Amino acid sequence: xxxxxxxxxxxxxxxxxxxxxxxxxxxxxxxxxxxxxxxxxxxxxxxxxxxxxxxxxxxxxxxxxxxxxxxxxxxxxxxxxxxxxxxxxxxxxxxxxxxxxxxxxxxxxxxxxxxxxxxxxxxxxxxxxxxxxxxxxxxxxxxxxxxxxxxxxxxxxxxxxxxxxxxxxxxxxxxxxxxxxxxxxxxxxxxxxxxxxxxxxxxxxxxxxxxxxxxxxxxxxxxxxxxxxxxxxxxxxxxxxxxxxxxxxxxxxxxxxxxxxxxxxxxxxxxxxxxxxxxxxxxxxxxx
Amino acid sequence: xxxxxxxxxxxxxxxxxxxxxxxxxxxxxxxxxxxxxxxxxxxxxxxxxxxxxxxxxxxxxxxxxxxxxxxxxxxxxxxxxxxxxxxxxxxxxxxxxxxxxxxxxxxxxxxxxxxxxxxxxxxxxxxxxxxxxxxxxxxxxxxxxxxxxxxxxxxxxxxxxxxxxxxxxxxxxxxxxxxxxxxxxxxxxxxxxxxxxxxxxxxxxxxxxxxxxxxxxxxxxxxxxxxxxxxxxxxxxxxxxxxxxxxxxxxxxxxxxxxxxxxxxxxxxxxxxxxxxxxxxxxxxxxxxxxxxxxxxxxxxxxxxxxxxxxxxxxxxxxxxxxxxxxxxxxxxxxxxxxxxxxxxxxxxxxxxxxxxxxxxxxxxxxxxxxxxxxxxxxxxxxxxxxxxxxxxxxxxxxxxxxxxxxxxxxxxxxxxxxxxxxxxxxxxxxxxxxxxxxxxxxxxxxxxxxxxxxxxxxxxxxxxxxxxxxxxxxxxxxxxxxxxxxxxxxxxxxxxxxxxxxxxxxxxxxxxxxxxxxxxxxxxxxxxxxxxxxxxxxxxxxxxxxxxxxxxxxxxxxxxxxxxxxxxxxxxxxxxxxxxxxxxxxxxxxxxxxxxxxxxxxxxxxxxxxx
Numbered sequence: 001x002x003x004x005x006x007x008x009x010x011x012x013x014x015x016x017x018x019x020x021x022x023x024x025x026x027x028x029x030x031x032x033x034x035x036x037x038x039x040x041x042x043x044x045x046x047x048x049x050x051x052x053x054x055x056x057x058x059x060x061x062x063x064x065x066x067x068x069x070x071x072x073x074x075x076x077x078x079x080x081x082x083x084x085x086x087x088x089x090x091x092x093x094x095x096x097x098x099x100x101x102x103x104x105x106x107x108x109x110x111x112x113x114x115x116x117x118x119x120x121x122x123x124x125x126x127x128x129x130x131x132x133x134x135x136x137x138x139x140x141x142x143x144x145x146x147x148x149x150x151x152x153x154x155x156x157x158x159x160x161x162x163x164x165x166x167x168x169x170x171x172x173x174x175x176x177x178x179x180x181x182x183x184x185x186x187x188x189x190x191x192x193x194x195x196x197x198x199x200x201x202x203x204x205x206x207x208x209x210x211x212x213x214x215x216x217x218x219x220x221x222x223x224x225x226x227x228x229x230x231x232x233x234x235x236x237x238x239x240x241x242x243x244x245x246x247x248x249x250x251x252x253x254x255x256x257x258x259x260x261x262x263x264x265x266x267x268x269x270x271x272x273x274x275x276x277x278x279x280x281x282x283x284x285x286x287x288x
Numbered sequence: 289x290x291x292x293x294x295x296x297x298x299x300x301x302x303x304x305x306x307x308x309x310x311x312x313x314x315x316x317x318x319x320x321x322x323x324x325x326x327x328x329x330x331x332x333x334x335x336x337x338x339x340x341x342x343x344x345x346x347x348x349x350x351x352x353x354x355x356x357x358x359x360x361x362x363x364x365x366x367x368x369x370x371x372x373x374x375x376x377x378x379x380x381x382x383x384x385x386x387x388x389x390x391x392x393x394x395x396x397x398x399x400x401x402x403x404x405x406x407x408x409x410x411x412x413x414x415x416x417x418x419x420x421x422x423x424x425x426x427x428x429x430x431x432x433x434x435x436x437x438x439x440x441x442x443x444x445x446x447x448x449x450x451x452x453x454x455x456x457x458x459x460x461x462x463x464x465x466x467x468x469x470x471x472x473x474x475x476x477x478x479x480x481x482x483x484x485x486x487x488x489x490x491x492x493x494x495x496x497x498x499x500x501x502x503x504x505x506x507x508x509x510x511x512x513x514x515x516x517x518x519x520x521x522x523x524x525x526x527x528x529x530x531x532x533x534x535x536x537x538x539x540x541x542x543x544x545x546x547x548x549x550x551x552x553x554x555x556x557x558x559x560x561x562x563x564x565x566x567x568x569x570x571x572x573x574x575x576x577x578x579x580x581x582x583x584x585x586x587x588x589x590x591x592x593x594x595x596x597x598x599x600x601x602x603x604x605x606x607x608x609x610x611x612x613x614x615x616x617x618x619x620x621x622x623x624x625x626x627x628x629x630x631x632x633x634x635x636x637x638x639x640x641x642x643x644x645x646x647x648x649x650x651x652x653x654x655x656x657x658x659x660x661x662x663x664x665x666x667x668x669x670x671x672x673x674x675x676x677x678x679x680x681x682x683x684x685x686x687x688x689x690x691x692x693x694x695x696x697x698x699x700x701x702x703x704x705x706x707x708x709x710x711x712x713x714x715x716x717x718x719x720x721x722x723x724x725x726x727x728x729x730x731x732x733x734x735x736x737x738x739x740x741x742x743x744x745x746x747x748x749x750x751x752x753x754x755x756x757x758x759x760x761x762x763x764x765x766x767x768x769x770x771x772x773x774x775x776x777x778x779x780x781x782x783x784x785x786x787x788x789x790x791x792x793x794x795x796x797x798x799x800x801x802x803x804x805x806x807x808x809x810x811x812x813x814x815x816x817x818x819x820x821x822x823x824x825x826x827x828x829x830x831x832x833x834x835x836x837x838x839x840x841x842x843x844x845x846x847x848x849x850x851x852x853x854x855x856x857x858x859x860x861x862x863x864x865x866x867x868x869x870x871x872x873x874x875x876x877x878x879x880x881x882x883x884x885x886x887x888x889x890x891x892x893x894x895x896x897x898x899x900x
Contacts, residue, residue, distance in 0.1 A: 010690065011729055039689075043710040045546060055718050056730065059689070061710035063549045063576070064720035065542055066568045072506075072539035076546025076554065077710065079530055080504060084550070084710050105535035262525025269551035269709060271528055273501035273673050279526055280667045283495060287485040287660070288318070 002038050004029055011056045020197030020208075021051050021118050023171030028087070028116065029058060030174075031181035037085050045073035047090030047099060050125045051118035051197070054089050068099030071106040074113045081267035082112070082257055085185060092119040096132040096152045103154070106190060107161035112255045114184045114191045117154070118171075120199035121206045128202035138205060155247060156236045158192045159229060164250035165191035166232065168243055170211055171198070176219060180246060189255040196244075211242070218245030227251045289477045292345035293428060294353035296373075297420065298366030302334030305362075308417035309340040311442070312424065313657055315434040316344050317486040320479030324349040324776070325657040326853070331511065331595045337365050344428075346477050348659065350623065350776030352853050357474045358427050359396070360420055362403070364388055371396065379427060379472065397472075401464055406457075415457040422461025428474055432462050485660040489624045489653040490557075493583050494519035495665065496631025497555055501673040502581065503529035504554035506543035508536050508562060511595045512654045513585040516557035537562035541569040541582070548578040549719055551709035553635045555581040559651075560589040560602050567610030570644050574614025574744060576719040577695070577707070579638035579676070583631070583647045585654035586772075588851050597851030598651045600772055601824035603832065606646045607802035613741065615748050617641060618802035620648040622757075622775035624658035625665070630799070632671045633753065639676035641747045642704050648801055650823070652773040652853055679706040685713040692717065693726035695740070703746035748803040755805035758812045760794025766867050767813045769820045771798040771829070774854050778821055781859040788860065789867050801829070804836035817842035819866050821859055825849040827873075827888040834889060842872075847888055850877030858882055 007029040015021050032042060042060035046052040048067035055062030061084075065073045074088035088106075095103055095117050106115065122140065123129040129142035133154065137146040158166045165187040169177035177195065184191035196211045216239045218224050224245075225231055232248035257263055264271065295312065299305055313325050321344040330336040343353040355375040361367045361382040367390065371380055374396045382388035384400035401423060407416040418439070425432050439454040465472075487495075494516050497505070503524065507517045521531035534540040540556040547554035558566065563584050573580045586602045588594025606618045617637050621627040627649065634645040663669070677700055684692055694717035696705040708715025718728035723740060725731045759779055760767070766785070770778035778795045785793045796812045798805070809818075818840065820830045827845045834843075846862040848854045854876070861882040865871035876882040890896050 006689075038713070039716055040711060040713045043550065053730075055720070059716055061549075061708075061716050062718045062720075062728075063546060064718060064722065065545065066572050066721055069538060069542040069569065072534065072542040073546035073549075075532075076504075076506065076543030076548075077550040079532065079543075080547035080550035080552035080554065081710060101535055102539050105539070109532075260530055262528060263530060264528040266528075267550075267711075268503045268528065268530070268547075269711070271503070273503070273553070275499055275527065275667060277667055280499070283498070283523055284485065284662070284665055287487040287491065288483055 001036055002033055004033055006039055007032055007059050009057055009059050013057060014053055015050060016201050018200040019050065020120060020171035020199070021054065023174060024116065024118050024177070024195050024197050025054055025057055027169070027174055027177035027181055030178045031185060034178065035182055035185060042085045042087065043077045044087045044089060045070045045077060046088070047094035049091040049094050049123070051089060051091040052094060068094050068097070069102060070094065071099065071102040071115065075106065075109070075111045078111050078113050079257070079268070081269045083267045083270070086113045087116060088113055089116045089118070092117060092121060092131045092133040093123050096154055100132070104157070104161055107158055107163045110162070110164065110190045110254070110256045112189055112257060114181070114193060116181070117192070117194045118197035119194055120197050120203055122199050122203040124199045124202050135205070153236065153241055155192070155194055155241050156233060159233050159236070159248055163192055164189045164253045166248040167193050167246045168241070169193060169195040170215055170244050171195055172208055172212070173244060176217070176244060183246060187249070187253060189250070189253045214242045216243045218243060218247065289475050290357070291347065291477050292343060292349055292353070293357045293474055293476045294341060294343045294355065295358050295424060295428065296339060296341045296356045296370060297360040297362070298337065298339030298370050299362030301330060301332065301336045301338040303362070304414065304417050305338060305340060308421060309342065311421060311435065311438055313342055313486060315438050316342065316430060317484055317659060319431060319434055320481040320484070321345060322348045322659040323486055323657060324351065326352060326652065327656070329596050337369060339366060339370055344476065346479055350658070351780050351856050352777070354855070354857060358424060360424060361388060367391070379474065381423060381427070399469065406460055410453060410457055412453060415453060418454050418457035419461035422458035423465045426462045426465035427472065429476055432458060483662070485662055485665065486657050487624060487660055488515060488655050488657050489627050489649055490515035490585065490655065491519050492624045492627035492660065493557070493631045493647065493649065494523065496628040497635070498523055498527065499628065499667060499670045500553065500632030500635040502553045502555050502635055503527060504547050504552050505531045505556065506534050506540040506547070506554065507556045507558065508534055508540050510559045510562050512587055512651045513557040513559050513583065516583060537565040538569065541566040541580070544580045545569055545573050545576070545578050548573070548580045549576070555583065557583040557585070559585050559587050560593065560605070561591070563602055563605055563609070567605070570616065571610045571612055571614050572721040573644045574616060575721045577642035577704070577744065578719065579642055580644045581634045581638050581647070582644060583649055586648065586650040594851045596651070598773065598853050599823050599849060599851070600648070600650050600774070601828060601849070603648065603801060603824070603828040606648055607832065613745065615641070615643040615744050616802065617643060617645045617748070617751055618648055619645065619753070620771040620799055620801045621653065622771060622797045622799065624653065625660045627653070628665045629670050636671055636674040637751070637753060640674060640704070641702060641751065642676065642707065643747060648772060650772045677704050677706045679708045679712065679715055681712045684708060684715045687714050689714050694719070694728050695724065695726050695743070697726070699743070702750045703743055751800065751803055753800055755800035756808045756812065757797040757799060758794060759797070761792045763792070763814055764794035764816050765791040766817045766819060766863055767794045767796050768859065768863060769796050769798060769809070769818055769829070771801065774821050774823060777854050777856045777859055781856045781863065784856065784860050785863045789864055791867050793863065798829070802832065804832050804838070806833070806836050806838045809833070809838055813840070817844060817866055819844040819846060819863055821846045821854060823848050823854060825888065831889040844872045845874065845888060846882070847875045848877040852877060
């Protein structure tokens with residue numbers, strides 16, 4: 001059984017001290033350990049930005065792609081080898097600005113991967129510009145007079161797009177986040193794990209204290225029914241998505257892989273590539 | 289007796305002409321004739337003129353025909369557009385209902401058949417094209433039985449009555465011609481009766497991919513590439529593969545990189561606009577040393593350009609596109625037949641060289657039907673799957689963690705080191721588009737950067753494949769350099785040019801576009817002149833030749849970028865001028881014929897003067 005140490009790397013972190021992403025990384029590693037997954041069975045695709053560097057710090061097979069494209073990469077990996085545990089990870093800019101086109105389609109395609117978003121509501125690595133999840137009025141280097149655009153509601157989008165597992169965590173609430181990620185990793189289908197992961201250097205508004213004060217913890221609401229899609233949407237609207245816990249989980253999940261004609265349980269990478277001569281004759285024979 | 293004939297049919301798009309032509313071509317192929325079939329069409333679904341041309345021969349035909357023997361015109365527009373291309377004694381067959389007239393100066397025989405009236409009598413508008421097929425068979429001496437047999441097989445599931453109606457329509461067309469013009473025939477020599485295959489290049493690419501172990505395609509619909517995925521989506525369930533229609537080309541190529549990273553053989557298929565979108569992620573594949581295969585069915589560019597027209601203008605984008613320096617291999621099949629083994633080989637090259645391999649197809653190769661000899665696609669003769677340098681899982685497991693270097697300095701003769709794949713214990717690493725060290729960890733160390741850049745680029749110096757093929761005598765006076773669709777016309781022009789000029793002429797097919805196989809080109813061109821024939825405006829391949837260090841004084845160019853195929857006649861004219869010392873740089877097309885120009889690879893007028 002793998003331990004936390006098995007999932008760590010020797011790489012010194014480039015994240016700022018106090019960065020929310022440390023908490024997300026630790027929760028992911030802990031969830032994998034608790035689920036008994038071996039490091040070589042994990043493939044993680046990450047995007048560009050501070051959070052995209054997560055692949056540097058976790059001992060798994062990591063593919064650090066171009067900006068905004070962690071989701072297609074993760075889907076490619078999963079469909080090539082469905083025996084793996086496949087994770088996509090990145091930030092709010094990577095996922096909901098440049099990567100938004102892929103987000104919508106990953107949600108509705110429903111390949112069995114887990115998407116972990118480290119949302120800090122700002123562009124950190126480029127040193128402080130507005131992000132698609134920044135609040136209205138938010139002042140940044142690129143919005144000196146305050147953000148005049150509406151923010152993306154990525155969790156409502158997920159539910160509207162048919163996503164079967166929508167959760168939100170807070171990097172400072174490790175216990176809850178570990179449980180969320182474990183559940184997401186076991187969920188058969190696309191699972192969204194958004195997290196609020198504060199940028200301590202460039203976002204002086206959406207701080208740890210801000211989230212602690214504002215977030216509504218669903219685990220404390222015993223009457224909340226996470227199998228109710230309408231209730232989930234209502235809760236997200238009521239709280240302006242400042243909510244933590246599993247917001248929606250489809251009680252009857254399905255996944256893309258099970259609907260592909262002729263798709264096998266064994267990963268494509270583990271199958272014999274030889275073509276049966278009789279099949280070849282049949283394929284070629286179509287052109288006679 | 290003709291050893292080849294050319295049949296053309298034109299009418300309004302969306303009136304079933306596609307399947308009519310498919311029937312004609314298939315029946316001719318089954319009768320043992322070689323087929324080269326091409327078409328003019330527009331980027332719309334219904335309406336607008338479309339015409340299809342089929343060249344039939346008792347030996348291989350591989351380029352547009354110089355003229356048409358039988359033109360079937362279903363509207364006057366077809367006559368207006370196409371009649372100028374018919375031979376002087378050709379037959380133009382039209383519906384009498386349109387009161388057809390021939391343009392001035394066309395000396396063909398105009399015959400009319402009451403297609404519409406006969407169709408109405410049969411009570412089904414679909415029968416018109418079957419009457420056309422029967423009439424065409426009668427003029428060309430093709431066996432009516434072949435057409436009827438095909439109809440029985442193809443539409444048998446629609447019921448006996450329907451098939452009988454088709455048979456009747458075909459018979460009526462046939463009989464009408466035999467009765468009214470018993471002495472008129474375009475006597476095509478009998479074929480050898482051998483059963484050959486007939487397919488478009490996109491189907492051939494799909495077959496080649498399957499044989500080459502490809503089990504995944506991620507793509508986005510685009511003209512003229514879509515049939516590759518459409519063919520694979522039908523075949524993949526039989527081998528456990530998967531075809532995914534992605535949300536765009538950005539996702540398509542990145543999913544391929546993901547699948548390649550995971551160890552699968554994955555591909556995407558696109559055309560110019562898609563290739564432009566894929567550039568960033570092709571750099572990712574180069575940087576992470578991940579195998580990936582792309583088919584680019586080139587069409588008229590830039591931007592949307594001419595989606596349904598021929599061009600070979602993505603060469604520079606394929607070889608050098610995107611930001612930064614990264615290795616890519618670009619292959620160019622010269623026929624539909626060659627697309628099968630070459631696509632299969634592309635996957636071996638990608639796995640052996642750990643970099644993107646791009647197949648430079650083009651619209652005409654992608655969409656036009658050509659005869660394929662069954663021997664050429666015999667499974668046992670196709671490239672065997674070679675997976676390239678892969679770490680041994682047992683040896684990896686024994687290593688312990690943090691020992692395996694994915695980007696190790698222990699490389700093979702190609703400068704490539706073993707890769708691990710997810711699932712292999714202790715093979716974990718970081719594949720990143722950022723500059724990295726041996727374990728994949730990000731670093732901007734200068735010495736490491738130099739090593740890594742040299743490491744990635746070095747593999748191009750050792751690419752092993754059949755880079756060129758030469759047709760013709762050694763030490764020829766002129767060597768025509770051609771690739772893709774243009775190869776067929778160059779090969780057909782060769783003997784004609786020799787006859788016309790009394791000089792020796794060879795054709796050098798470039799199969800490896802990049803890295804440019806300069807030594808092989810030098811070897812075959814020798815001290816002769818070289819004429820590079822390509823379908824683009826700036827002489828992209830000539831530019832690549834020069835940039836790769838090959839720039840003899842006699843390097844000549846023939847360019848065409850009006851959307852139509854380069855013809856045998858155009859190559860013959862250009863080659864003759866080069867041999868006579870009358871021209872070096874020529875352009876053709878747009879209705880103006882072959883004309884001289886200045887070196888297309890040099891832009892500034894002042895530089896052109898300096899060059900001279």
